[in-house]
Amino acid sequence: MDEVVLFSVYFPFLLAALLGWLFIPRVLILSHRKRLFDMPDERKTHDAPVPRLGGITFLPILLICVCLMTGIWVNKGMTFQTLGLDIMVIRFVLLFVGMMILYLVGVVDDLIGVSYQAKFLVQITSAVFFPLSGLWIHDLSGLFWINEIPAWVGIPLTVFIVVYVTNAINLIDGVDGLAAGICFVAFLTLGLAAKGHCILMIVAFGMLGILLPFWSYNVFGNIQKGHKIFMGDTGSLTLGYLVSFFLIYMASGSGVTFPREMLIIGLSTMAVPMFDIVRVVMARIRNHRNPFLPDKNHIHHKLLRTGIGSRWVMAIIVLVSLCIIIVTKCCVDLRIGNTWIVLIDVAIWLVFDYTVNYFIHHNHRLRYE
Amino acid sequence: MLYISLFVPFLLNIILATYIIPRILVVSVKKDLVIPSETKSKGRLRVPRLGGVSLFPILVISVGSTIVLLLSFFAESFLSMEDKISFVQYMFGMAGLTTMYLLGVMDDLLGVSITSKLIIQTLAASLIPMSGLWLNDLHGLLGIFELPAIIGMPLTVLMVLYITNAIPMLDDVDGLASGLAMIAFTVLGWLAYQAGEPLMMIVCVAMTGMLIPFFYRNVMVRRLGWRNIYLGDTGGLTIGYVLSIVVIILSRLGGTKLPDGVIMTCFGTLIIPMFDVLRVAVTRIINHRNVFLRDNNHIHHRLIQGGMRPMTVLVTILLISAFFVVFNIIGVWSDWNLSLLLMGDVIVWVVIQVVISYFKNKNRELINNG
Numbered sequence: 001m002d003e004v005v006l007f008s009v010y011f012p013f014l015l016a017a018l019l020g021w022l023f024i025p026r027v028l029i030l031s032h033r034k035r036l037f038d039m040p041d042e043r044k045t046h047d048a049p050v051p052r053l054g055g056i057t058f059l060p061i062l063l064i065c066v067c068l069m070t071g072i073w074v075n076k077g078m079t080f081q082t083l084g085l086d087i088m089v090i091r092f093v094l095l096f097v098g099m100m101i102l103y104l105v106g107v108v109d110d111l112i113g114v115s116y117q118a119k120f121l122v123q124i125t126s127a128v129f130f131p132l133s134g135l136w137i138h139d140l141s142g143l144f145w146i147n148e149i150p151a152w153v154g155i156p157l158t159v160f161i162v163v164y165v166t167n168a169i170n171l172i173d174g175v176d177g178l179a180a181g182i183c184f185v186a187f188l189t190l191g192l193a194a195k196g197h198c199i200l201m202i203v204a205f206g207m208l209g210i211l212l213p214f215w216s217y218n219v220f221g222n223i224q225k226g227h228k229i230f231m232g233d234t235g236s237l238t239l240g241y242l243v244s245f246f247l248i249y250m251a252s253g254s255g256v257t258f259p260r261e262m263l264i265i266g267l268s269t270m271a272v273p274m275f276d277i278v279r280v281v282m283a284r285i286r287n288h289r290n291p292f293l294p295d296k297n298h299i300h301h302k303l304l305r306t307g308i309g310s311r312w313v314m315a316i317i318v319l320v321s322l323c324i325i326i327v328t329k330c331c332v333d334l335r336i337g338n339t340w341i342v343l344i345d346v347a348i349w350l351v352f353d354y355t356v357n358y359f360i361h362h363n364h365r366l367r368y369e
Numbered sequence: 370m371l372y373i374s375l376f377v378p379f380l381l382n383i384i385l386a387t388y389i390i391p392r393i394l395v396v397s398v399k400k401d402l403v404i405p406s407e408t409k410s411k412g413r414l415r416v417p418r419l420g421g422v423s424l425f426p427i428l429v430i431s432v433g434s435t436i437v438l439l440l441s442f443f444a445e446s447f448l449s450m451e452d453k454i455s456f457v458q459y460m461f462g463m464a465g466l467t468t469m470y471l472l473g474v475m476d477d478l479l480g481v482s483i484t485s486k487l488i489i490q491t492l493a494a495s496l497i498p499m500s501g502l503w504l505n506d507l508h509g510l511l512g513i514f515e516l517p518a519i520i521g522m523p524l525t526v527l528m529v530l531y532i533t534n535a536i537p538m539l540d541d542v543d544g545l546a547s548g549l550a551m552i553a554f555t556v557l558g559w560l561a562y563q564a565g566e567p568l569m570m571i572v573c574v575a576m577t578g579m580l581i582p583f584f585y586r587n588v589m590v591r592r593l594g595w596r597n598i599y600l601g602d603t604g605g606l607t608i609g610y611v612l613s614i615v616v617i618i619l620s621r622l623g624g625t626k627l628p629d630g631v632i633m634t635c636f637g638t639l640i641i642p643m644f645d646v647l648r649v650a651v652t653r654i655i656n657h658r659n660v661f662l663r664d665n666n667h668i669h670h671r672l673i674q675g676g677m678r679p680m681t682v683l684v685t686i687l688l689i690s691a692f693f694v695v696f697n698i699i700g701v702w703s704d705w706n707l708s709l710l711l712m713g714d715v716i717v718w719v720v721i722q723v724v725i726s727y728f729k730n731k732n733r734e735l736i737n738n739g
Contacts, residue, residue: 023471030479036400060471064464071460071500090440097433100426104389111396133437 007076008201009191012069016209019061024217024229027053032226036111050228052110054214055235058207059103062242063096065206070199087134088199094133095245098126099238102166106234116292119233120163126241127162131155135245135252141260143338158248161267165247166240168273171280172317173236175300175310177219180231181318183239184211186269189325190246193265197257200249207242219311243270261332264341268328272299272321275349299356306359307366320352370443371562374571377438378431382578385430389423390582394596402478416597418477418540420583421604424576425470428611431575436568454501459568461500462614465493469533469610473603483661487530490606494529497614498522508623508630510707525617532613535642537605538649542669542679544587546600547580548687550608553638554580556694557615560634564626569615576611588683612639630707637697637714641668641690644718668725675728676735689721 031037031051105122108114130136136158140146149157173179191204214231221228231239247270251263267274276299284291303313324345331341396402397417472489475481481489497503503525507513516524539546558573583600590597600608616635623631636643645668653660665674672682693714700710 026475026479030475034400034402034478060467063467067460067464067467068496071457071464074460075457075500086440090437093433094437097430097437100429100433104426108392108396112399133441 004198007069007073008198009205011072012065012202012206013209015068016061016065016206017212018209019064020057020210020213023057023061024054024213027051027057028217028226028229031229050223050230052230052232053107053234054218054229055110055231055233055238056103056107057214058210058231058235058238059099061210062203062206065209066092066199066203069202069206073198073202091133091135091249092199094129095242098129099241101126102237102241103234106232106237110232110234123163123166123237124159127159127166127244130162130245130248131158135248137161137248137251137263139251139254139260139263141254141263141338143264143342145339162241162244162248164274164277165244165270166237168270168277169240169243170233170236171277171298172273172300173231174298175304175313175317176228177215177311178300178314178317179236179239180211180215180218181314182270182272182321183243184208184215185318185322185325186243187211187246189269190243190250190266193250193258193262194246200246203242204246207239219314259332261338264338265325265328265332268325268341268345269321271324271328271345271349272317275346279353299353302356302360305363306356307363320348324348370439370567373438373443374435374567375574378435378571378575379578381431381434382427382575383581385427386423386579386582389427390420390586390598393417393419393423394598398596416599418599418601419603420598421477421600421602421607422470422474424579424600424604424607425466427579428466428572428575428607431579432568432571435571435575439567455568458497458500458502458618461496461502465496466607466610466614468493468496469606470603473601473606476602476606490530490533491526493610494526494533494613497529497617498525502614502617502621504528504617504620504632506621506624506632508632508707510630510632510711512708528617529610529613531643531646532616532639533606533609535639535646536609536612537602538646538667539642539669540600540605541667542673542682542686543590543597544584544683545669545686546605546608547584547587548683549641549690550612551577551580551584552687552690552694553612554615556638556698557612557619557635560619560627560631561615564619564622566618566622566626569618572611573615576608580608588680628701629704630701633707633710634694634697634701637693638690640693640697640714640718641686644715648722671725671729674732675725676732693717 028051031053036051036053037049101122105114105119109119136151136154137149138151138154139148169179169183172182187204187208191201191208194200194204214229214235217227217229218231247263247266250258250266254260254262280295280297281291283297284295289295299317300313303316304310308316327348328341328345331344394417397419402417402419468489472481472486472493476486498521503518503521505516505518505521507516536546536550539549554573554577558570558577561569561573583598586595586598589595616639619627620632620635623629649664649666650660652666653664658664669682669686672685673679677685696713696717697710700713
C-alpha cells in the first residue's frame with residue numbers, strides 16, 4: 001500500500017477510532033456517576049436522562065492524533081507538499097487555539113449553560129482567526145456570476161460562513177446521530193477532496209475515526225443501561241468549527257492548490273443544515289418571533305411529525321445530504337455553471353421539504369380520521 | 370521579539386486564569402464536583418480539586434497565539450524546515466501532554482487505578498524519547514559521560530515518570546505545588562533565554578503566568594475569604610509533564626549553548642519534590658507498606674508536625690528550593706565537579722531532614738507532656 005495513504009488515511013483513522021472506543025465509555029461512566037445529565041425538556045425528543053458530554057472527547061483525541069501523525073510524518077522525512085512549514089504551523093495552531101476556546105465555552109455551556117449572546121461573541125472571535133491566518137474566500141468562482149471579491153467583502157463573508165456553519169450544526173443536533181452523520185459524510189467528502197494535502201487528510205480522517213465510535217454510542221446506545229451519549233454543545237461547536245475550517249481552507253486555495261469549484265463542493269456538504277436554518281429563521285420572522293429562540297420547526301422535528309422513527313429521520317436526512325453532495329459533484333464534473341448547481345441543490349431541497357410537508361398533512365389526516 | 374514572547378504569554382495567561390478560575394468554581398459547586406480528599410482536612414468548606422483542568426487549555430491558547438504572533442510579524446522564524454527534529458519533538462510532546470491531561474481529568478473525577486495510570490503515563494512518557502529527545506550525556510555526573518541510547522531512553526522515561534508523579538504530592542499545602550513550579554519555570558525560562566530557545570522560554574513564561582492567579586488565590590484565600598481551589602491531579606500531571614520536557618530539552622543543550630553540566634541546574638529546580646518522593650518511597654518500602662498509597666510523611670507534613678503553620682511551611686519550602694536553585698547555578702557556572710555538587714545537595718538535604726526530625730520530636734514531646 002502507498003505509504004502516503006497509509007499515514008494520512010488509515011493510521012489517523014484507526015488511532016482516533018481506538019482512542020474513541022477507549023474514552024467514550026469512560027465519559028459515560030463519569031457523567032452517570034457525577035450526574036452530569038441533560039435533563040429532558042419539551043424540545044428534546046428523549047425521555048430518560050442522557051449525558052451530553054460526548055463532545056468533550058473530540059478535541060483532545062483529535063489533538064493527540066494530529067500531533068502524533070504530523071510528528072511521525074515529518075520524522076519520516078515526508079513533505080507536506082504544499083506550503084512551507086511556517087504557514088502550515090500558523091494555520092493549524094490558530095485552528096486549534098480557536099477550537100480550544102470554543103471547547104471551553106462548550107463545556108461550560110453543557111454543564112451550567114451560557115447565554116446565546118456570549119456564545120455568538122465567542123464564535124465570532126474564533127471565526128476571525130481564519131482571516132487572521134490568511135484564510136478567506138477571495139474567489140466565488142462564478143457563483144452568482146461573481147469571481148474575484150475584494151478583502152473587505154471576502155473577510156466578513158468568511159466570518160459569516162464560519163458562524164453560520166457552526167450554528168447550523170449546533171441546531172441540527174436534535175436527533176440521535178444526525179449531526180454526527182452529516183459531519184461524517186462531510187468529512188469523508190472533504191477528506192477525499194483534499195487528496196494530496198496530507199495534513200488536511202490527517203485531520204479529516206482523524207475526525208472520522210472519532211465520529212465512528214461516537215455515532216455508534218449515540219445511535220445504538222441503550223438509554224436504560226446508560227450507554228447513550230449526546231455530543232452536546234462542545235461537540236457541535238468543535239465539529240462545526242472544523243468543518244468550516246475545511247471549507248474556508250479549500251475555498252481560499254481554490255484555483256491555486258484546489259480546483260476552482262472547491263467552494264461549491266464544500267458548501268454542498270453542509271447544504272441540508274444551512275438551507276434548513278434559512279427556512280426556520282424565515283418562518284420565525286414571518287410569525288413575529290425571536291429568531292434566536294428555539295422551537296420545534298427544524299427539519300428533523302418535521303420529519304418526526306410525519307410519524308416515522310428517529311433512526312429513519314436520521315437515515316433520510318443523511319441520505320438527502322449525500323444525494324446533494326453527489327449531484328453537486330456530478331454537476332461540477334459536467335461543467336454546469338456554479339449558479340445553476342446552487343439552484344439545482346435548492347430545488348432538491350425544496351422537493352424534499354414539500355414531500356415532508358405532504359406526509360405531515362397525510363399523517364395528521366390519518367390521525368384525525 | 371523578546372518582549373512579545375515575554376509579555377504576551379505572561380499577561381494573557383494571568384488574565385485567562387483569573388477569568389477561568391471563578392468559572393471552574395461555579396461549575397464544580399453547581400454540579401457538585403467537589404471531592405473531599407482522605408488526607409486533607411482544612412476547615413468545613415469542601416475544596417474543589419479541578420483547578421488543574423484549566424492549565425492545559427490556557428497553555429494551548431497562549432502558546433499558540435504567541436507562536437502565531439511571532440511567526441506572522443517576525444520573519445526570523447524559529448521553526449524552519451531544517452529544524453525538523455524539534456518540530457517532531459514539540460508535536461510528540463503535545464500529544465503526550467494531551468494524554469496526561471485526559472488521564473488527570475479522569476483521575477480527578479472518577480479515580481483511575483494505579484496500574485492503568487502507570488501504563489498510560491509510561492505510554493505518554495515514552496513519546497519523549499521516541500521523538501529523539503533523551504538524556505544522551507550526563508556530563509560527568511557520578512563519573513558518567515556519554516550514554517548509549519539503550520540506557521538513555523529508559524532513563525528518560527523513568528525521569529519523566531518520576532517528575533510527573535512527584536508534583537501531585539505537593540498539592541497538600543496551599544500554594545506549594547504552584548509556588549515550587551513557578552520557581553522552577555522561572556529558572557528554566559531564564560536558562561532557555563540564555564540558550565536562545567524562544568519556544569521553551571514562551572512555554573516557561575506561560576506556565577509561570579498562569580500559575581500566579583492560582584498561587585495568589587491559594588495564599589490569600591484565608592485573608593480575603595475567597596473559595597479555595599486545588600490544582601488536583603490534572604494540574605500536577607500537566608505541570609510535571611511540561612517541566613520534564615523543558616528540563617530534558619535544556620539538559621541536552623549543556624556543553625553547546627549552555628555551560629557544561631547544566632543538567633544539574635535543570636534538575637536542581639526540582640530537588641525538593643524528587644528527593645522527598647525518594648525518601649518517602651524508601652520509608653514505605655522499608656515499612657512494608659504500599660508505595661503508591663498516600664500517607665502523611667512528606668516534607669510539608671513533617672514540617673506541620675514540627676509545629677509550623679501552613680503559611681510558614683510554604684515560605685520555608687520555597688526558601689529551601691530557592692537556596693538549592695542558587696546553589697546549583699553557582700556550582701555549574703563556576704565549573705565545580707558535578708558529582709561533588711550532587712554530594713553537596715544531598716548533604717544539605719540530609720541536614721535539613723535532621724533539623725526537621727529534631728523539631729518534630731521536640732514538638733511531639735511537648736504535646737505529650739501537656
